[in-house]
Amino acid sequence: LCSLSDCDCSFKGRCKLREHLRSHTQEKVVACPTCGGMFANNTKFFDHIRRQTALEQQRFQCSHCSKRFATERLLRDHMRNHVNHYKCPLCDMTCPLPSSLRNHIRFRHSEERPFKCDYCDYSCKNLIDLRKHLDTHSKEPAYRCEFEACSFTARSLCSIKLHYRKVHEGDSEPRYKCHVCDKCFTRGNNLTVHLRKKHQFKWPSGHPRFRYKEHEDGYMRLQLVRYESVELTEQLL
Structure with a gap:
């Protein structure tokens, strides 16, 4: 049984429970040797590998948006994004998964901010936002502009995106x-x-x-x- 509050998921084995807990902590333990991308478990890593296959080998096509996939399971997972089953009781929002609805309620309708910064009064609703905020306390820039001949650096993702919009938007x-x-x-x-x-x-x-x-x-x-x-x-x- 998951020990975190507001989560009633249960699993038969400890391995599955550990993988589930990573969905809460955002911990990623499997690395792709080709691109360096990090993933929470082997299943997500192998899905990543299959998505890199050549287009002519991606035989399964979505009938709604025409995207192609290497396996039927990846196509089924993708198709769920087009179908919303769960309606929010507090507004008209609908979500494809129960977990998506829980996240929606937490972010849109709850004022609780359990993740707090150790260096200032900042608090937020998830660990990802807290990690992004912690970058602002670092002396070293966490992000660098990827355009050639541009040496711009920033401590936050928001700042680097703003730089792209202001300086390089016309380049694409x-x-x-x-x-x-x-x-x-x-x-x-x-x-x-x-x-x-x-x-x-x-x-x-x-x-x-x-x-x-x-x-x-x-x-x-x-x-x-x-x-x-x-x-x-x-x-x-």
């Missing part, structure tokens, strides 16, 4: 295209602003943003169809 081809007027943008949130102001689009009920999917011509356009089946269970509360 626009991949986001409006399905109404064909105007193109380099970033999804710019297309979101365009859709809301120019064409008066509204976010789907219960969702804080639009979703975009890649089409055969390589452009990302607004996802107009959402598959949804609402099944609210009291045990999630």
